[in-house]
Amino acid sequence: MTLVLAGCSGAQSTFDTAGVEAESVLSLFWVMLAGSTAIWLFVVGLSIYATKANPEAHSEKAGVRLIIWGGCVFPVVTLSALLVFGLGMMPEFRRAADGPTIAVSGERFWWRIHYEVEGEPGVVRSLPRNGVESANELVLPVGRRTELLLGSPDVIHSFWVPSIAGKTDAIPGRVNRLVLEPTREGVYNGVCAEFCGEAHAQMGLRVIVLSETDYAVRVAAEAAPAALLDHPGRALFSANGCNACHTVRGTGDDGHKVGPDLTHLAARRTLAAGVLPMTPENIGRFIASTDHVKPGVEMPVFDTLSEDDVASIADWLGRLK
Numbered sequence: 001m002t003l004v005l006a007g008c009s010g011a012q013s014t015f016d017t018a019g020v021e022a023e024s025v026l027s028l029f030w031v032m033l034a035g036s037t038a039i040w041l042f043v044v045g046l047s048i049y050a051t052k053a054n055p056e057a058h059s060e061k062a063g064v065r066l067i068i069w070g071g072c073v074f075p076v077v078t079l080s081a082l083l084v085f086g087l088g089m090m091p092e093f094r095r096a097a098d099g100p101t102i103a104v105s106g107e108r109f110w111w112r113i114h115y116e117v118e119g120e121p122g123v124v125r126s127l128p129r130n131g132v133e134s135a136n137e138l139v140l141p142v143g144r145r146t147e148l149l150l151g152s153p154d155v156i157h158s159f160w161v162p163s164i165a166g167k168t169d170a171i172p173g174r175v176n177r178l179v180l181e182p183t184r185e186g187v188y189n190g191v192c193a194e195f196c197g198e199a200h201a202q203m204g205l206r207v208i209v210l211s212e213t214d215y216a217v218r219v220a221a222e223a224a225p226a227a228l229l230d231h232p233g234r235a236l237f238s239a240n241g242c243n244a245c246h247t248v249r250g251t252g253d254d255g256h257k258v259g260p261d262l263t264h265l266a267a268r269r270t271l272a273a274g275v276l277p278m279t280p281e282n283i284g285r286f287i288a289s290t291d292h293v294k295p296g297v298e299m300p301v302f303d304t305l306s307e308d309d310v311a312s313i314a315d316w317l318g319r320l321k
């Protein structure tokens, strides 16, 4: 029991809530649990009664009464009460956003994030690609209702940060909306909750809830071009074709790319959607053996690069805060 309950707290738990919607989901869970426990106890009680009751003949009337009350009235009343309780929570989720709008795209197998996207709320038909691009780490202001626009270029993913809100699918060809209202500052973990391919289980997301001021500072930092452009690793990065898939803003080679934006890679806590802690050594490990570090990854292995070249690129990327 202790071991089981130990799994109920922490940065990725529906029981350790840090968001308005997650709190509603949790109270819904407790009420549903109470309702189902009542039904279960009733049925177990009846079974025990059936084994203990005298095996004499019961009247047909008593049998019909049992079916009407126990088989119809009791479940209809209990389930209707639970339904009304559940539906009553819905308006709360529909309240309009009063915070920023952020576009989140589920990619194989990582999360593309755009802050400060433009486009009238309500008329967005495809996921905006404007604003400030980042990946795998989502910053949110505490106490504000932030609207996420969720989509995907190819397969279905599901965006889930258990401590903050319920799941919402990211579906190709449409934009789903999810409003997050975090109630506590902190770092929370999210996952992809819909099987999307080989590395699906390694498609983690960090959600960092900050005060409104710190949020603005962090987004402004994300918007800035890369520092430290004068580094041998930068030339190797372009010479080896990394820039075919990755953008490092400020190197003059921007544009839409298939891989994560690396402009401020080192400011993130983890590498490759939560697979490794962010250190220059781990960046080097990832470049030289992508498919070992993250089997199924959509980035080619660069095992033809010399150890020095990998170290130099990793050193450069590791300084891009």
Ligand SMILES: [Cu+2]
Residues within 6 Å of the ligand: 106, 107, 109, 156, 157, 158, 192, 193, 194, 195, 196, 200, 203
């Ligand atoms: Cu996924």
